[in-house]
Amino acid sequence: MARLSRDEIRSIVIDCVSEIAPEADFDALKPERPWREQLEIDSFDFQNLLAAIETRAGVTVPEMDYAKLALFDEMLDYLEARQAA
Amino acid sequence: MSDFTMPSLGADMEDGTFVEWLVAPGDTVKRGQVVCVVETQKGAVEVEIWTDGVVDALIAEPGHKIPVGGVMAKILVKGEAPAAREGVAAKPAPEKPGVPEPEARPSARTAAPAKGVQPLRSATRLRITPAARRRAEALGVDPTKASATGGDGAITLADVERAAAVRPTQQAPSKPTVKDDAEARRSAMRDAIAAAMSLSNREIPHYYLGTAIDVAPALAWLEAHNSGLPTAGRVLFAVLQLRAVALALREVPALNGWYENGVFRSAEACHIGVAIALRGGGLVAPALRDADRLPIDAMMTALADLLRRTRAGQLRSSELSETSITVTNLGDLGVETVQGVIYPPQVALVGFGRITEKPWAENGRLFATRCVHASLAADHRVTDGAIGARFLARVADLLSRPETLWQD
Known part of the structure; x- marks a missing residue:
């Protein structure tokens, strides 16, 4: 899979989150606060989200790294860096 | 002849609105088969039948509000000779004064063209994904007008949106x-x-x-279990909590059952209600059936299926009528403790707060670890604190030693 730009990753993540939480408003997201609480993504939603991102972006997130995805930008950073690995 | 009636799906239910039949007169039905869909306050529910037999007549029609216990169909019990059928089945639309009026609010579902043209549909149930069904309702699109591209000819979310885009915009009045x-x-x-x-x-x-x-040992144990699994199949910590509750109930059955008319009735099976918050508000607690008998991965599959169907509004009647205890799990979002309100006529509710890192002292050592607070709300008419304490201590013991959870 070709390397994805940050904008492409962002748009994939937004697509996948919207599929789970259609009412999610990314413009209202406060970047300094955990994004999952703001969008009400529980652990089950989160796991489905990671599976969808895996399919679309080809990036697998191991469970031990879940804590690194607390802020929305952190998640994008993580996915961007991880696809190189 | 046996009556197939509107089931009671919880102490709070008075009636349900009939949505559609999935069987036709003359069809053979088996115990446990889903035969119709009813709209309730908990969403659309797939109703199972509990007798083997042959459908003699379908009485309920889409849009009708039917009280709990109201007759929806007549079933010829196995071995029974078919009665003279002209009476009910030949008459397409009974307009007796006793039949409730269809509800005033039309929905995309009840407005489906199959009604009227072909009052009793059998295998013609519209194949549509739950997300697409909801989207169609939200957009006011008739899903039968969408061309299906999904697997097995199912209508997908994208199909509905295409249909909505094609549709002339003058349909605005249907939206509100x-x-x-x-x-x-x-x-x-x-x-x-x-x-x-x-x-x-x-x-x-x-x-x-x-x-x-x-719960640090349990989380480490779970992470090891999950390391070999695909992302979508990873077992959630909630599964371990539900398993611990199910096993503890075997030892303390006085918390698993119902208190009605001054008497406690112990449940024979362990159908644990899982409190599930709905997007946009509301709460449903359908049962994870036989929670004490499922192996770990099967339990995760069952829980995932339950969560998905609850949010899609596709529960089955048996999941709402036989729940014998409820577990509420505030999960990894939210707060540390919960003191629950028991769902009558159940007699106990178990709550788990979020996992947090805390200082912990043990054997004279102080260290940081990940903890969860477990709570029990129980009915004092049935049990006393000593019994509740025995149960909660057992839950704590099982969760502290995860290797004991599935050892039998």
């Missing part, structure tokens, strides 16, 4: 109606929760217990 419909359903659910919880607070003398559990 659909919105009112969703709003009405939400408010009906609010009323149902209010009624059940008020009854609980009024009649059940609750007592509350709580304990903190060091």
Whole structure:
């Protein structure tokens, strides 16, 4: 899979989150606060989200790294860096 | 002849609105088969039948409000000779004064063209994904007009959106109606929760217990289990909590059952209600059936299926009528402790707060670990604190030693 730009990753993540939480408003997201609480993504939603991102972006997130995805930008950073690995 | 009636799906349910039949007269039905869909305050519910037989006549029609216990169909029990059928089956639309009027609010579902043209549909159930069905309702699109591209000819979300884009925009008046419909359903659910919880607070003398559990070993055990699994199949910590509750109930059965008319009736099976918050508000607690008998991965599959169907509004009647205890899990979002309100006529509710890192002292050592607070709200008419404490201590013990959870 070709390397994805940050904008492409962002748009994939937004697509996948919207599929789970259609009412999610990314413009209202406060970047300094955990994004999952703001969008009400529980652990089950989160796991489905990671599976969808895996399919679309080809990036697998191991469970031990879940804590690194607390802020929305952190998640994008993580996915961007991880696809190189 | 046996009557197939509107089931009671919880102490708070008075009636349901009939949506569609999945069988036709003359069809053979088996115990446990889903035969129709009914709209309730908890969403659309797939109703199972509990007798083997042959459908003689379908009485309920789409849009009709039917009280709990109201007859929806006549079933010829196995071995029974078919009665003269002209009476009911030949008459397509009974317009007796006793038959309730269809509800005023039309929805995309009840407006499906199959009604009227072909009053009794059998295998012609519209294949549509739950997300697409909801989207169609929200957009006021008739899903039967969408061309299906999904697997097995199912209509997908994208199909509905394409149909919505093609549709002329002059259909605007239908939109507020659909919105009112969703709003009405939400408010009906609010009323149902209010009624059940008020009854609980009024009649059940609750007592509350709580304990903190060091779950670092359980989380490490789970991570090891999950390391070989695909992302979508990873087992959630909630599965371990539900398993611990199920096993502890075997030792303390006095918390698993119902208190009705002054008598406690112990449940034979372990169908644990899982409190599930709905997007946009509301709460449903359908049963994870036989929670004490499922291996770990099967339990995760069952839980995932239950969560998915609850949110899609596709529960089965047996998941709402035989729940014998409820577990509420505030998960990894939210707060540390919960003191629950028992769902009558159940006699206990177990709560788990979020996992947090805490200082923990053990054997003279102080260290940081990940903890969860477990609580029990129980009915004092049935048990005393000592029994509740025994149960909660057992839950804590099982969760502290994860290797014991599935050793039998």
